[in-house]
Amino acid sequence: MAKRLSTKRLALTGNEAVAEAFKQVNPDVAAVFPITPQTELMHKFAEYVNDGKVDTELIAVESEHSAMSAAVGAAAGGVRAITATSANGLALMWEILYIAAGMRLPIVMALVNRSLGGPLNIHCDHGDAMGARDAGWIHIYSENTQEAYDNTLQAFRIAEHREVMLPTMITLDGFIISHTTEVLEILDDETAKSFVGEYKPLTSLLNPDQPVTMGSLALPDYYFEHKRQLVEGMYNAPRVIEQVAKEYYELTGRQYGFLENYRMEDAEAAIVVMGSAAGTTKEVVDSLRDRGVKAGMIKLRVFRPFPHEQLANALSHLNSVAVLDRCISYGAQGGPVFGEVRSAMYGKTIPVHSYIYGLGGRDLTPHMVESAYNDLFEGKSDPRMRYLGLRE
């Protein structure tokens, strides 16, 4: 039994929950620029700055490109830096995302998932995060406001670990989580602070006793080795993610890892899904189980580094698998999560199917999830992507 510390039960939106975690961490620098549906997250945090609840230096920049650049500058200067964005804002950061990772700067960013037009749309899908799939960031997804809060606190520990040193984004589904008021438990400020700990940078550009060069030119003679080292950080991350989750569990009783296996023990078919859709899927699993249908679900919490081995093991006893992607990869065999899952299942004969859902905030109802399970149990196969909740 985990020991329970003093916690507070609050009604907060996902944006407010992340702002609360940021407040408890009290980072040194926050680079902020508004974009729907992220805006109110940093709006809330800016209130904390204004009210003296934190002593963060808030930099109101002129674009997201500048927000990430300011975060890079601050982190290279040896301080804890945060930012937050959505969709087009993340796209505008694109260039600097790679530089943040390449410079091994443990910036923590909240990404409130939103579709990338056109047509213009402000609602949720995971296309924004998937665009940054190969930027060298750690990606952690949240199912609800509680997880958005918990993931934010854990992100600092993961990013800043000496053997990882990688920027980390925690994501929450735009509007569905960012703007929904839900109940969550938060730690008291002191416990949260001591869990996250004080930031001791490995190097700082502002330390004259230890002069370093950062972000310099690396031509064909060294560039490749830098990228290989970044891979090493990703390889080290799983152990750190598990360790941080274990400590967090001891503190809160809430369990985190790479996967949440839901009713998987004797399952015959399962859905793999990320983010808020996992909750709706669990409800469907329960109702199918009530009817004697052996359905299971796996929620994928960490997309980078991808838990290939764990996932393959968790799925190895099934007859079939469906992967639900809230993102489309045009011209591919399926969504980006599907591609990873099928690759993880290489050498096994279990069929893996791709379903695309929820683009641009299209609601995912229990009926839609159930229709995917029905396909699995009826053995309906299709080599192409299928769609949930689409008019054709």
Next chain:
Amino acid sequence: MAKLTEIRWHARGGQGAKTASTFLAEAAIHAGMYSQGFPDYGPERMGAPIRGFTRISDQPIRLHCAIDEPDVVVVLDDTLLDNVDVCEGLPETGIVLINSHKDAATIRSKIKWKGKSLFIVNASGIALEEMGRPIPNTPMLGALAKISETVALDALLEDIQKKFAKKFKAQVVEGNLRSIKRAYEEVRAA
């Protein structure tokens, strides 16, 4: 078994349905329940039809989707009845609460739903008298407390009092509390 109540709000932009859906969730959470409150974000024009949603349960809520089959429908503007099927997906055993000064027969004639539990309250009228502005959202919460098992009147009043006292002057807080109590008393079965 979890006892889940799903409430769908219909209003026009500016009438406070988003706020009401969230206030109800907050009051339920502060009263020890599990709850979710969220609006259906679209083009947020004044006067455009909008929806809000509240779920209340004695168990953690995992669903994260809109409410297509509500237990309760709350309508903040009776002119919506002419062009929105507010009762879509509502079973006949459900509850409808409408803000209107019109009589029961007129309201009945505008909706397709044939269930019994239809309630009417003149929330805009109450708000105008008590607060000087016809913003029906807080009195509708009072009426809802009376006709449904969502949140008790005392818990609602306490939560609104605490919340509003931080933001508004005493006159506004009192006006809202009086509106809630009056709507609780004046809501009538139709």
